[in-house]
Amino acid sequence: MKILFVTPRFPYPPHRGDTSVPYHRMRLLSQRHEITLLSFYENEDELSDIDGLRSLCRRIETVRLPKWRSYSNMVLMGLLSRMPLQVLYYLSGKFRTRLNELLKDEAFDVIHVFMLRIAPYFFDIPGPKVIDLIDSMQLNFQRRVQLARLPKRLLLQEELRRVSSYERNIGQHFDQLVVVSQKDGAHIPSGRVNVIPLGVDTDIFSPEKDVPQCPVIIFSGNMFYSPNIQAVTWFVESCFPRIQRVLPTVSLLIVGNKPPKTILDLGQKAGITVTGFVASMPDALQRSSVSVTPMRSGSGMQFKILEAMACGLPVVTTTLGLGDIKARPGEEIFVKDSPEEFADAVILLLSTPELVQKIGEKARRFVVQNHSWESAAASVERVYEDVLENKRGRSFETVPRAASPLLIPRVIK
Template sequence: MGEVLFLAHRVPFPPDRGDKIRSHHLLAGLAKLGPVHVGTFGETVQDMAQKPLLVEMARTHALIERSRPLHLAGVEALLKGRAVSLTAFDDEAMHRYVAKTLGNHRIDTIFVFSGQMGQYIPDSFEGRVVFDMCDVDSAKFAAYAEAGQRKWINRREGRLLAREEERLAARADATLLISDNEVDLFRSRLTRPDAVSLHALGNGIDAQFFDPGRVTSHPDLDEGEGPQIVFTGQMDYAPNIAAAEWMIAHVMPALRKTHARARFHIIGRAPVRVLRDRHGEHGVRVWGEVEDVRPFLKSADLVVAPLLIARGVQNKVLEAMAMARPVVATPGAATGIDAAHGEHLVISSPDPQQLLAAIDRLLADPLHARAMGEAARRFVIERMSWDQVETELAELVRGAELPIDAA
């Protein structure tokens, strides 16, 4: 096959958060097929330090620092009638890199990772376009508005993003989403569903890295007297914040009536102040960013994913399952993971009493909890490897006719 131009809104190194994990593995899979050129953005010192890894993997690259303040992007978006998400990632240097790359190299395919980067596809490009939406961002903003969060802004963003998502899907030869549920949701929102080619391409898990046999336990959790409950994720991300607050307010007080020493560990970078202020309340410990999440998972009595708003496959759930931990997840958090309720994990409605009952049952039966964790690890090894994802990706990029999710 020819060369690929890979455009991602965040530099896909290191693979230490949901979108970076997916973009990293997709880029690695594409690099096995032929030369890749990478256009991407960095926001932090750590992001900008990833240049050597891009040099190693890509034939050419542009790692551009994105420094425009969000409030200025918001003002510009309002004046231009554009979505804030698009305006925030509109950069002249990236436009120049794309034009130069297309002019100097035989690019057969442009692979767009996330909707913010579709604006860089020239109208004149005649090659193959693959658009990885991951999940339906416009629906997420609509859900925020429905939940009462900045209603006017989020409703506007959802409406404008929906328009851009449909434009890109119609432009692309193949549009990827992370699960069959997301495919169905996106199709239901299209004005012309017959004009797009939709495919579900799930996430994988590196079960060799997330292996409880490769790490030691965490001493603070192992020495605790009560059950240790763990929740992981990017802790300045609105759905994770809402889930952690909900767990603190509605589940932990009741759980500590029967397990007085129960602890709820919130683990992940950039915890917002509203979470930091809950540290110590109802057995809560807010750790922030940690060097390695695996010892926390290994030492957890169980892992929870009580997401009230969720899009796509949750890496946090796959990581806990790979670490052979029993997981209690809400339906949204379990989306796209074709695991059996009661065998590989427990799926509980986002009702405090039902989720509490699910936790109590697992804590009361440690043999069953251990067997569930072991079954979960077997499931992800057998069914959710990145090798399988890369095989499906190669067929899509080469233009093979994979089964299209039927309406």
Template sequence: MPGEILFLAHRVPFPPDRGDKIRSHHLLKRLAEIAPVHVGCLAETDGDMAQESELAEIARSHFLARRAKPLPLAGIEALARGLPVSLTAFDHAGLRRWVAATLAERPIGTVFVFSGQMGQYVPADFGGRVVVDLCDVDSAKFEAYGKQGGPRAWIDRREGRLLAREEERLAHRAHCTLFVSKAEAALFRSRLRSPAGVRIEALRNGIDTTTFDPVAVAPHPELAAEPGPHLVFTGQMDYAPNVTAALRTAERLLPAIRRAHPGATFHVVGRAPVPQLRRLDGRNGIRVWGEVPDVRPFLVAADAVLAPLEIARGIQNKVLEAMAMARPVVLSPEAATGIDARDGEHFAVAAHDQALIDRALALLQDATAAATMGVAARRYVVEHQGWAAMLVPLSEIVGARGAEARRDAA
């Protein structure tokens, strides 16, 4: 037994309804099978706080508090202290006290840090194992934002620069640093100023293929009642890369698709759509649904799922979910990164607007080819991307493989 585990996450890992929470949810479930887990995390909404009973069922002890610090205040603190805003925004005095008490009172052998914002809670004098799941290289994402220009460019460049320092500090602090793909791990290693002694591993995202199964859900009735074709994009719709991708589709891809298919409708499905997206609802074949209780009815009703992201880090859960629902997916190379599927068989990859339009039109005009791609996509996900298979290395990473083997043999 590696001792008990302290799991720190920047968002409560329930419900698993967005990319980071899906990963943290399944990691937490697996860690709870390995050893008693104590969970410290933050909430952003009333819905997050309502998940405390779910958290209590899986955790030996837990701390859940509302992250109430306004972003402008976090920004001022970051400037005053020379820190990334990502750290000051997730700094919570109550959580710090709970972490200190838990480490003092419990036999914690491993601290598992989910997302770089939470590395600040690991005391310098903790002598056990530290595992840091950075998921993807956030500093590279902010650097990419900074290169786009605009009023936030200086802020994004600063965030990228300071986050890169924090990511490297955590990598040297950790027994192992995790990423969602080999490509993301390689990118991180290439950016290190001092790579010696740093252990970096890829622990890929999985997919719940029982929940995301096209036979388990009926198409959304409104989509089923309209001839379409229906094009669907899912995601957190105040997240900048998703906003950019949805606007790209609405403004640059959809008009050409509608010239060939006048009934084509583009459905933007996901919580917190920004005003720029909400204003498009009802115009020129665009529906902006906002938060929905379940994305699966939209996916199963889609003639194609689009993911033309221009900035994407790690593995896109939205792509895996659509593939598991046996939908043909048209996506950018950025959105395909980390998914070892084959272009033309499991999904359709295209880099530029016209190529994306051409791939989408080809699938819309050939229902047999679209269905064949969807079947192949689901088969790929079932065979290669299930969570159980993805998390096999976790026991060794937290130092529990020998203990589990002895327990299983007893």
């Protein structure tokens, strides 16, 4: 098959969820199919590793998305349109033109679009189309609103209102939809939602035999993401002091890209280190004793949990953090919601090396058996086959040139 992948962020290197998913889809599907990539990027640094994708793609097309223009779109058009702000952020006449040129030059069997925010470019394009939503934005914003304070809460409520209407109707414009969990799929009223869980590269994320001399707790994730900020702040304020009283030598590593000042300030507290970006997340996990994922908001499936488990680390998470991961609480993962129970689970693990090893081995086995990227790629291929079977004989056409780029994301009523 000839497949056009379209992404809102350049998908290499795969350091975050919205780049890891398209990268690993392409990595495996390119072994059997011909891949063309069309992607936004915000600065030239993002393209410094473009060679990492050339072996996977027959053709790569990129369009720059200047931040000043994106913010202008949100402010100016946000007052006139009911579209989600994240959709307005990605408005680009150049992107529309490049897409039309690609569709004129190439005859694709399937277009595979990633995430809600660039979906409107494809509303008027016929032919087989799949959208990889990854998670439900409606569910994500519902949870974020519950924890937010004024005035941020008002902004999140407005985006929730916009996203809810938009997401409910997205199935009208695509042949098949993909999400990573049943809970996310339940918020998208379409009979064509496919649940394909996240994968982990278990060759890279693997156990390390060296055990830390002192107990080390790790929280990993992109630290500019609001649910991660909320989670680690809650852990530091509500759980870590209790752990320190019992285990004075314990340390906490907060590992992840672009930590804001509120997170950097946590590094001033005793026993806490904020690393920012690290070149190798597996190395950071392998130097740790226990992983914590105390999510209070967010949606989808937590990469950080699966990556830690693949490294043989015991994980303590919340019910919300566990989501649709089918690991057995108390056997392959610990699930605790109150600050006291969460802290006590971490203390128990750090005080019992044989339990750490036992849970870690079971966690690793669970991920290897249930979360391979190979299995996910096979599921994506089945989605393609279903789309093609139902649309046999139909081809892609470009959107009429008369269409204004600013009208791409029309309001869905």
